[in-house]
Amino acid sequence: MEFNELISDFATRHKVGDLVAVDGAAALDIDGIIVTIVSNGETLTFSAEIGEPPSEGAAMFADLLLEANMHSAAFFAKAPKSETYIVVKRLSLVLVDDDAFDAALEEFVNYVETWRRLLTDFRPVAKAAAERDASENPSFGTNGFMQV
Amino acid sequence: MNIERKLEDGKLVIKVVGRLDTNTSPELEAELGLDGVSDLVFDFSDLEYISSAGLRVLMIAQKSMTAIGGAMAVANPNTGVKDIFDITGMSSVFKII
Numbered sequence: 656m657e658f659n660e661l662i663s664d665f666a667t668r669h670k671v672g673d674l675v676a677v678d679g680a681a682a683l684d685i686d687g688i689i690v691t692i693v694s695n696g697e698t699l700t701f702s703a704e705i706g707e708p709p710s711e712g713a714a715m716f717a718d719l720l721l722e723a724n725m726h727s728a729a730f731f732a733k734a735p736k737s738e739t740y741i742v743v744k745r746l747s748l749v750l751v752d753d754d755a756f757d758a759a760l761e762e763f764v765n766y767v768e769t770w771r772r773l774l775t776d777f778r779p780v781a782k783a784a785a786e787r788d789a790s791e792n793p794s795f796g797t798n799g800f801m802q803v
Numbered sequence: 804m805n806i807e808r809k810l811e812d813g814k815l816v817i818k819v820v821g822r823l824d825t826n827t828s829p830e831l832e833a834e835l836g837l838d839g840v841s842d843l844v845f846d847f848s849d850l851e852y853i854s855s856a857g858l859r860v861l862m863i864a865q866k867s868m869t870a871i872g873g874a875m876a877v878a879n880p881n882t883g884v885k886d887i888f889d890i891t892g893m894s895s896v897f898k899i900i
Contacts, residue, residue, distance in 0.1 A: 675859055676862075676866070689859055
């Protein structure tokens with residue numbers, strides 16, 4: 656299907672008011688998640704934000720994202736200096752009709768919501784673990800005094 | 804975020820400094836008064852980050868400019884912002900100069 660047709664059909668079926676569409680691209684606000692959708696004529700690209708890396712345990716969380724990249728049709732990315740994880744999914748426009756578009760978008764939004772929730776849940780756990788590590792393994796400064 | 808507007812002979816340059824994200828995008832959207840504008844340029848030389856909310860505002864601007872037969876471009880995005888345009892596919896949607 657043509658991209659513009661897909662988007663206008665979607666907006667009509669779901670009575671989406673807050674839809675911005677230009678030729679070849681659209682942005683939808685779905686329950687506070689802004690999903691951008693871009694077509695290059697052959698491929699649809701969905702993207703949305705997950706959130707900022709956690710202040711504690713960022714490397715561990717990044718490992719989780721990398722592992723998830725291996726098992727999902729969507730993948731995570733973080734642009735240099737961006738401080739924000741985004742998730743991207745690409746699918747062939749040739750294979751997409753209205754029903755497939757709805758299903759793919761719903762699956763994508765659910766995936767974004769899941770990872771936003773995981774990130775939210777991860778923050779306090781990682782912070783508590785870091786505080787516990789600090790109390791169990793006190794570090795010493797260059798002056799020989801314990802750092803607290 | 805800081806926004807500077809400069810309109811000259813129908814060319815509007817909007818310079819955005821800082822982060823264009825969910826919190827700051829409404830401010831930019833409110834600045835999109837395009838009366839008398841035939842060319843719109845977003846100067847992103849000092850933009851640190853753009854989120855999907857920021858991309859949405861750019862699409863609103865693009866749509867408005869297309870409707871009035873004008874042109875829009877994004878100028879001087881840094882590597883990080885350019886990477887976001889690339890990975891989201893927006894590089895093919897916006898004219899980047």
